[in-house]
Amino acid sequence: MNLTLKVWRQKNTNDKGKFETYKAENISPDMSFLEMFDVVNERLIVEGKEPIAFDHDCREGICGSCSMYINGRPHGPNNGVTTCQLHMRSFKDGDIIVVEPWRSAAFPVIKDLAVDRSSFDRIQAAGGFVSVNTGNAQDANNLPIPKNDADESFAAAACIGCGACVAACKNSSAMLFVGAKVTQFALLPQGKPEATQRVLAMVNQMDAEGFGSCTNTGACSAECPKEISLSVIARMNREYLSAQLFAE
Amino acid sequence: MSKLDSKIPEGPIDQKWTKYKSTIPLVNPANKRHLEVIVVGSGLAGSSAAATLAEMGYSVKVFCFQDSARRAHSIAAQGGINAAKNYQNDGDSVYRLFYDTIKGGDYRAREGNVHRLAEVSGSIIDQCVAQGVPFAREYGGLLSNRSFGGTQVQRTFYAAGQTGQQLLLGAYSGLNRQIGLGNVKMYARHEMLDIVNIDGKCRGIIARDLVTGKLERHFGHAVLLCTGGYGNVFYLSTNAMGSNVTAAWKAHKRGAMFANPCYTQIHPTCIPVSGDHQSKLTLMSESLRNDGRIWVPKKKEDVEAIRAGKKKGSDIPEEDRDYYLERRYPAFGNLVPRDVASRASKERCDAGYGVNKTGEAVYLDFASNMKYKYGKQVATLKGIANPTEAQLTEFGKEVVKEKYGNLFDMYKQITGEDPYEIPMMIYPAVHYTMGGLWVDYNLMTNIEGLYALGEANFSDHGANRLGASALMQGLADGYFVIPYTIGAYLSKEIGTKAIPTDKEEFAKTEQEVQDRINKFFAIKGTKSVDYFHKRLGKIMWEKCGMARNKEGLEWAIAEIQKIREEFWKDVRVPGEANEFNPELEKANRVADFIELGELMCKDALNRNESCGGHFREEFQTEEGEAMRDDENYKYVAAWEMKEVGNWELHKEDLIYENIKIAQRSYK
Numbered sequence: 001m002n003l004t005l006k007v008w009r010q011k012n013t014n015d016k017g018k019f020e021t022y023k024a025e026n027i028s029p030d031m032s033f034l035e036m037f038d039v040v041n042e043r044l045i046v047e048g049k050e051p052i053a054f055d056h057d058c059r060e061g062i063c064g065s066c067s068m069y070i071n072g073r074p075h076g077p078n079n080g081v082t083t084c085q086l087h088m089r090s091f092k093d094g095d096i097i098v099v100e101p102w103r104s105a106a107f108p109v110i111k112d113l114a115v116d117r118s119s120f121d122r123i124q125a126a127g128g129f130v131s132v133n134t135g136n137a138q139d140a141n142n143l144p145i146p147k148n149d150a151d152e153s154f155a156a157a158a159c160i161g162c163g164a165c166v167a168a169c170k171n172s173s174a175m176l177f178v179g180a181k182v183t184q185f186a187l188l189p190q191g192k193p194e195a196t197q198r199v200l201a202m203v204n205q206m207d208a209e210g211f212g213s214c215t216n217t218g219a220c221s222a223e224c225p226k227e228i229s230l231s232v233i234a235r236m237n238r239e240y241l242s243a244q245l246f247a248e
Numbered sequence: 249m250s251k252l253d254s255k256i257p258e259g260p261i262d263q264k265w266t267k268y269k270s271t272i273p274l275v276n277p278a279n280k281r282h283l284e285v286i287v288v289g290s291g292l293a294g295s296s297a298a299a300t301l302a303e304m305g306y307s308v309k310v311f312c313f314q315d316s317a318r319r320a321h322s323i324a325a326q327g328g329i330n331a332a333k334n335y336q337n338d339g340d341s342v343y344r345l346f347y348d349t350i351k352g353g354d355y356r357a358r359e360g361n362v363h364r365l366a367e368v369s370g371s372i373i374d375q376c377v378a379q380g381v382p383f384a385r386e387y388g389g390l391l392s393n394r395s396f397g398g399t400q401v402q403r404t405f406y407a408a409g410q411t412g413q414q415l416l417l418g419a420y421s422g423l424n425r426q427i428g429l430g431n432v433k434m435y436a437r438h439e440m441l442d443i444v445n446i447d448g449k450c451r452g453i454i455a456r457d458l459v460t461g462k463l464e465r466h467f468g469h470a471v472l473l474c475t476g477g478y479g480n481v482f483y484l485s486t487n488a489m490g491s492n493v494t495a496a497w498k499a500h501k502r503g504a505m506f507a508n509p510c511y512t513q514i515h516p517t518c519i520p521v522s523g524d525h526q527s528k529l530t531l532m533s534e535s536l537r538n539d540g541r542i543w544v545p546k547k548k549e550d551v552e553a554i555r556a557g558k559k560k561g562s563d564i565p566e567e568d569r570d571y572y573l574e575r576r577y578p579a580f581g582n583l584v585p586r587d588v589a590s591r592a593s594k595e596r597c598d599a600g601y602g603v604n605k606t607g608e609a610v611y612l613d614f615a616s617n618m619k620y621k622y623g624k625q626v627a628t629l630k631g632i633a634n635p636t637e638a639q640l641t642e643f644g645k646e647v648v649k650e651k652y653g654n655l656f657d658m659y660k661q662i663t664g665e666d667p668y669e670i671p672m673m674i675y676p677a678v679h680y681t682m683g684g685l686w687v688d689y690n691l692m693t694n695i696e697g698l699y700a701l702g703e704a705n706f707s708d709h710g711a712n713r714l715g716a717s718a719l720m721q722g723l724a725d726g727y728f729v730i731p732y733t734i735g736a737y738l739s740k741e742i743g744t745k746a747i748p749t750d751k752e753e754f755a756k757t758e759q760e761v762q763d764r765i766n767k768f769f770a771i772k773g774t775k776s777v778d779y780f781h782k783r784l785g786k787i788m789w790e791k792c793g794m795a796r797n798k799e800g801l802e803w804a805i806a807e808i809q810k811i812r813e814e815f816w817k818d819v820r821v822p823g824e825a826n827e828f829n830p831e832l833e834k835a836n837r838v839a840d841f842i843e844l845g846e847l848m849c850k851d852a853l854n855r856n857e858s859c860g861g862h863f864r865e866e867f868q869t870e871e872g873e874a875m876r877d878d879e880n881y882k883y884v885a886a887w888e889m890k891e892v893g894n895w896e897l898h899k900e901d902l903i904y905e906n907i908k909i910a911q912r913s914y915k
């Protein structure tokens with residue numbers, strides 16, 4: 001199939017950036033969206049032009065690197081998948097596809113479609129852990145955990161840190177991402193002792209990074225490739241409120 | 249004396265580590281703060297090592313090329329991690345894990361290292377649970393296990409099909425805690441492009457800031473390479489796009505020996521190649537072989553009907569199916585080790601029984617276990633005495649979904665087919681590299697102060713790695729081995745002050761890196777980096793892949809030399825050095841892959857035997873099994889580079905005192 005791409009090109013963080021139009025020709029429906037980009041880039045290189053920069057690594061939906069805003073939706077038209085898992089069979093011959101980077105003040109563009117998400121790492125460093133040093137942990141089975149709690153914790157821990165939730169939100173809120181981490185630990189006995197400090201530290205860091213506030217529109221969860229549930233935000237709010245009470 | 253001293257401690261195998269550990273000199277806390285350790289790589293090996301060393305008080309810097317430490321390739325591991333916990337009471341023990349690993353590696357790994365790995369395996373699980381890693385659990389709240397290939401016990405711990413992700417996020421959380429405390433400085437989007445040796449010791453690295461393109465010099469009293477495997481030399485593999493050999497290769501070019509480069513793991517269950525556009529291959533976890541049965545049709549006419557789209561796998565009656573693994577290896581059945589399973593698939597496909605258009609696919613079928621194993625179990629639990637077929641399918645589906653849901657979804661995403669309804673199609677693909685930098689028992693390379701951990705070293709898996717053992721090894725190296733063994737070196741370094749990076753050796757190495765980058769841009773050729781990478785990959789796959797022979801390898805070596813020459817004349821690297829430039833990154837990596845490819849073929853040519861993942865067609869039994877030559881090849885082949893294209897072989901003899909070596913049998 002043949003497609004027209006309108007792609008955001010921006011040389012670096014300070015450049016203003018603009019859309020450029022490219023033809024993607026002879027695209028097989030079995031290709032992934034990123035493989036279609038490979039074809040376009042290969043041609044640009046041979047023609048002596050600059051290929052389009054984008055982040056990617058695993059190409060199987062788990063590393064959270066890929067991050068394209070496709071036709072107005074983070075990771076494109078399908079639910080529950082990342083950009084790298086999107087296949088061209090989801091498009092029609094002749095389609096015009098608009099591709100932009102994540103847009104958020106907390107995710108400055110590095111080049112073209114690649115953005116800086118280090119703010120996510122700083123939020124994790126503020127409190128996304130259990131303070132346990134290596135060595136001397138007790139036997140793993142000394143701490144039975146009800147299967148439902150373990151499963152629910154796992155569901156929250158499935159977040160890949162891609163940032164689609166932020167890109168989807170009109171306020172650029174990172175509540176789904178932060179809520180997922182808080183929820184993973186809140187459901188486990190290992191996470192309990194530090195629950196108060198954790199939620200306060202992570203939320204403070206989130207605010208400091210310039211993410212917006214949550215107005216409960218739910219776009220984040222709807223666009224999340226791992227389908228992280230909105231309930232993690234509710235849980236984080238509860239944890240935060242009780243932590244504030246504690247703190248005072 | 250040989251240049252290779254493995255430094256395996258004396259004494260009985262089960263006491264070597266404990267005794268040795270307690271004799272390693274300690275470094276007092278005040279001195280630790282002045283000792284700087286560079287960790288390149290933030291996968292399981294790198295993150296666990298960095299977090300632990302920082303907890304102990306060392307000053308640590310961590311580098312990774314992704315935009316976050318959490319995105320290291322370990323994140324993609326699916327199936328699980330082994331540990332000799334014997335929670336299932338099925339007779340597992342440290343000795344059994346040790347034995348299975350040595351046998352699985354076709355008697356080409358070191359006893360001392362492997363026993364240590366088995367000894368610390370249990371602590372890994374304890375540590376991960378303490379960090380809040382949400383492993384799968386049973387209804388009683390205890391940890392759940394499953395089986396992987398090459399074993400007859402259930403010792404694999406898992407978190408659905410996302411075990412690597414959960415383990416890495418655990419290690420990453422430990423790393424983050426140390427970053428927050430100021431004990432680790434993190435350099436994401438940085439690529440190490442060389443090591444700096446001063447007076448025979450490794451004292452730092454040259455790294456490129458991938459956003460600004462600037463070259464940086466970093467000093468360390470010790471440098472740990474935790475940079476993963478080099479499967480991408482084949483272009484198509486299950487590795488992430490960025491996985492590469494550059495860090496290890498640069499160390500190799502500066503004197504570190506590269507061991508057993510030809511030992512490559514071809515994983516039996518991957519989604520088959522669908523076309524030329526393909527950029528990578530996707531693994532379907534080995535855990536699927538717990539419940540999936542592998543088969544091809546017995547009759548050629550069925551094969552043809554399937555290829556023509558006239559029949560589906562599910563149309564073939566039971567008696568016309570050839571469950572060839574169950575037929576050839578009744579004791580282990582579908583759970584034979586990977587090398588054995590892959591070769592068996594190739595044998596059937598080469599004989600003309602492949603079930604897709606390209607003839608390179610076999611079935612992995614869940615229908616019978618879904619219905620009759622799980623469906624029945626659930627029906628019984630629900631108290632339904634005579635369940636209908638539809639009920640059985642429905643109940644079974646639920647169980648299969650819980651166990652493998654994300655893998656089934658992934659398969660459907662890629663192929664457009666629903667594996668709950670029709671059997672999966674799979675074919676072997678490059679997955680893991682057992683070879684890597686040569687290290688001694690301390691995980692130190694032959695360059696003092698330079699270490700290699702995780703997939704980047706060669707030490708524990710011999711000629712074939714068992715499933716779920718890479719995660720175990722990465723975390724063993726990082727959490728439980730290096731924190732002790734590094735003391736043997738650093739305790740002697742407490743008097744060494746940080747070396748200023750304006751010293752001549754730093755400047756000279758940086759200049760060499762800069763020269764190479766300039767050279768890329770100066771070529772202004774006509775072909776993209778991928779063009780060369782694909783050509784290299786095809787040669788490697790065809791001549792140095794699942795089956796190898798003398799003639800093919802000799803041809804490949806000549807051909808790869810030609811590619812190298814052409815690459816340096818005709819590659820085109822667009823853009824500039826001082827900017828974010830993914831094509832430049834690729835060019836750097838592919839240039840190294842080309843040199844490595846040649847060495848892999850030379851190593852494969854040198855090894856006139858078949859063992860594990862290295863199958864030389866000239867050396868097989870009548871039944872087509874690998875035929876080792878213990879008399880002549882029971883050694884680690886460690887290669888020293890003299891110049892590009894010219895290596896000297898050093899041999900480290902392997903000594904088996906605790907395991908009787910035998911022909912591997914899974915029948």
Ligand SMILES: Cc1cc2nc3c(=O)[nH]c(=O)nc-3n(C[C@H](O)[C@H](O)[C@H](O)COP(=O)(O)OP(=O)(O)OC[C@H]3O[C@@H](n4cnc5c(N)ncnc54)[C@H](O)[C@@H]3O)c2cc1C
Nearest residue numbers: 289290291292293313322327328440476702703716718719
């Ligand atoms: C799809 C898949 C599934 C797997 N499933 C399993 C499984 O179920 N069980 C199992 O035991 N094993 C599994 N494996 C194998 C296992 O995942 C890997 O062997 C293991 O994770 C490697 O970990 P590592 O820490 O050594 O390296 P990696 O996780 O590969 O990390 C390498 C790190 O080095 C960095 N790096 C590399 N080069 C440079 C450089 N030049 N400069 C700076 N940084 C650099 C990278 O940024 C990265 O942080 C699987 C592998 C694949 C491909």
Ligand code: SF4
Nearest residue numbers: 159160162163165224
């Ligand atoms: S919550 Fe979902 S969308 Fe947000 S970072 Fe995590 S996986 Fe991505």
Ligand code: FES
Nearest residue numbers: 057059064066084
């Ligand atoms: S490239 Fe890893 S999630 Fe898309």
